[in-house]
Amino acid sequence: xxxxxxxxxxxxxxxxxxxxxxxxxxxxxxxxxxxxxxxxxxxxxxxxxxxxxxxxxxxxxxxxxxxxxxxxxxxxxxxxxxxxxxxxxxxxxxxxxxxxxxxxxxxxxxxxxxx
Amino acid sequence: xxxxxxxxxxxxxxxxxxxxxxxxxxxxxxxxxxxxxxxxxxxxxxxxxxxxxxxxxxxxxxxxxxxxxxxxxxxxxxxxxxxxxxxxxxxxxxxxxxxxxxxxxxxxxxxxxxxx
Numbered sequence: 616x617x618x619x620x621x622x623x624x625x626x627x628x629x630x631x632x633x634x635x636x637x638x639x640x641x642x643x644x645x646x647x648x649x650x651x652x653x654x655x656x657x658x659x660x661x662x663x664x665x666x667x668x669x670x671x672x673x674x675x676x677x678x679x680x681x682x683x684x685x686x687x688x689x690x691x692x693x694x695x696x697x698x699x700x701x702x703x704x705x706x707x708x709x710x711x712x713x714x715x716x717x718x719x720x721x722x723x724x725x726x727x728x729x730x
Numbered sequence: 731x732x733x734x735x736x737x738x739x740x741x742x743x744x745x746x747x748x749x750x751x752x753x754x755x756x757x758x759x760x761x762x763x764x765x766x767x768x769x770x771x772x773x774x775x776x777x778x779x780x781x782x783x784x785x786x787x788x789x790x791x792x793x794x795x796x797x798x799x800x801x802x803x804x805x806x807x808x809x810x811x812x813x814x815x816x817x818x819x820x821x822x823x824x825x826x827x828x829x830x831x832x833x834x835x836x837x838x839x840x841x842x843x844x845x846x
Binding site: 619626635646647648650654657658659661662665667668671708710711712714715716718719720721722723 | 754761763770771772773775777778780786788818820822828831832833834835836837838839840842
């Protein structure tokens with residue numbers, strides 16, 4: 616069975632500092648994709664970054680980067696230079712190659728950015 | 731309009747009411763999804779449509795009835811709901827008509843449903 620674990624229910628970070636949000640996953644699929652989403656209090660899930668299991672380079676998108684360690688089955692999100700607008704829930708998600716259209720999501724981490 | 735839109739944004743209904751949630755995507759995508767997000771629970775996939783055909787039905791009670799008349803529109807018809815059905819219902823769309831590990835889902839703002 617596939618599983619996503621986010622062990623940090625809440626995180627605080629000072630504005631302008633970097634923060635790492637943890638995500639570990641469990642799958643028997645050889646090929647899979649990992650996603651991070653941001654959900655502000657308004658409710659919309661905003662796609663941030665994608666990493667494929669066979670991608671050799673860690674993904675980066677602006678201030679977001681993904682620290683992908685395949686052997687450890689971890690896909691941590693790093694946000695650099697935190698901004699007040701980064702305060703939100705963050706979800707790690709995975710789609711496997713044999714799960715059809717199913718994407719499983721973690722429980723999320725709530726990030727608070729302090730001024 | 732761009733992206734994925736959902737109406738209404740908020741809905742309060744009694745257990746005997748019938749209502750519908752609407753989702754529209756303006757991205758030219760081929761797959762559409764309904765998710766349920768309850769407090770303190772991970773996002774739960776309810777239904778998936780690809781090219782207007784239902785391809786996933788995740789053991790959802792029959793009081794939830796989806797409809798996909800075309801690739802841009804998705805509905806969720808609700809009847810005789812229970813208070814535990816109160817949640818945020820999110821619609822999403824993605825490009826591919828066949829499953830792909832790279833297929834990114836784009837979400838709407840959600841409908842906050844309260845069942846009294």
